[in-house]
């Protein structure tokens with residue numbers, strides 16, 4: 682039988698979808714799957730990557746269905762607060778640059794970059810997310826975005842291959858060894874290139890992942906770096922997120938050879954009433970939900 686890039690393997694079973702932390706990544710609104718436990722425990726790089734790949738393959742359809750409109754097919758949105766690169770200019774001038782987008786999902790940001798005259802490559806660990814990129818390109822009849830399936834911790838590119846790297850909530854929150862990830866990004870960038878990435882604001886780890894008032898009382902230590910893990914009945918991780926404090930992130934960047942240029946904490950904008958998991962107007966007006974690190978390779 683002929684297949685299209687959007688076909689799924691026969692073994693794909695949407696009924697097997699496991700849930701996730703309520704606001705673990707932008708878009709993950711469901712509770713852990715019925716048979717999954719949500720725990721705080723260590724999770725090694727291999728286990729974390731495997732869990733991410735399977736989780737995003739299983740949940741990509743739901744994610745794109747739920748958030749595709751907010752993201753836009755060719756917008757560069759940094760976060761649930763809706764900060765748009767077209768207004769924020771965190772990347773600087775992108776025209777003519779070769780750009781690596783890490784944890785690109787359906788490559789919406791890369792499509793915006795291409796429209797500005799950049800040459801993006803969209804990398805993601807999930808094949809299904811990248812199939813959504815192809816779906817969008819086919820629907821528009823446009824030149825497809827170049828996509829690569831790989832783990833951000835082991836980038837399949839030559840040293841100095843890119844002029845810019847960026848990530849909107851991709852890979853970084855899910856990687857066990859972000860110090861290594863920062864070194865990898867540093868390796869594939871040319872000297873002076875920018876590396877800009879957004880993540881859940883670290884302070885959110887002290888609060889329950891709830892959009893309502895219950896999400897406003899600190900119940901966990903901000904300093905507890907133990908990963909959040911959902912695991913199946915065999916104790917195998919099905920979803921993992923890793924926490925770093927603000928200081929950890931700064932130290933990982935500088936140890937890898939980056940200079941931190943800015944740390945942006947987008948404020949909840951007037952008039953935005955849309956919730957995204959634990960990101961809500963109520964919480965957004967009181968505590969930051971996103972941190973965007975703007976760094977330059979030394």
Ligand SMILES: C[S@@+](CC[C@H](N)C(=O)[O-])C[C@H]1O[C@@H](n2cnc3c(N)ncnc32)[C@H](O)[C@@H]1O
Nearest residue numbers: 733737784785786806807832833849851852855
């Ligand atoms: C919250 S989504 C963000 C996607 C896109 N940037 C957006 O804004 O919709 C996180 C993405 O990171 C990808 N990801 C998770 N771990 C990864 C890893 N270790 N390497 C590469 N991509 C990863 C997931 O597959 C997923 O597409």
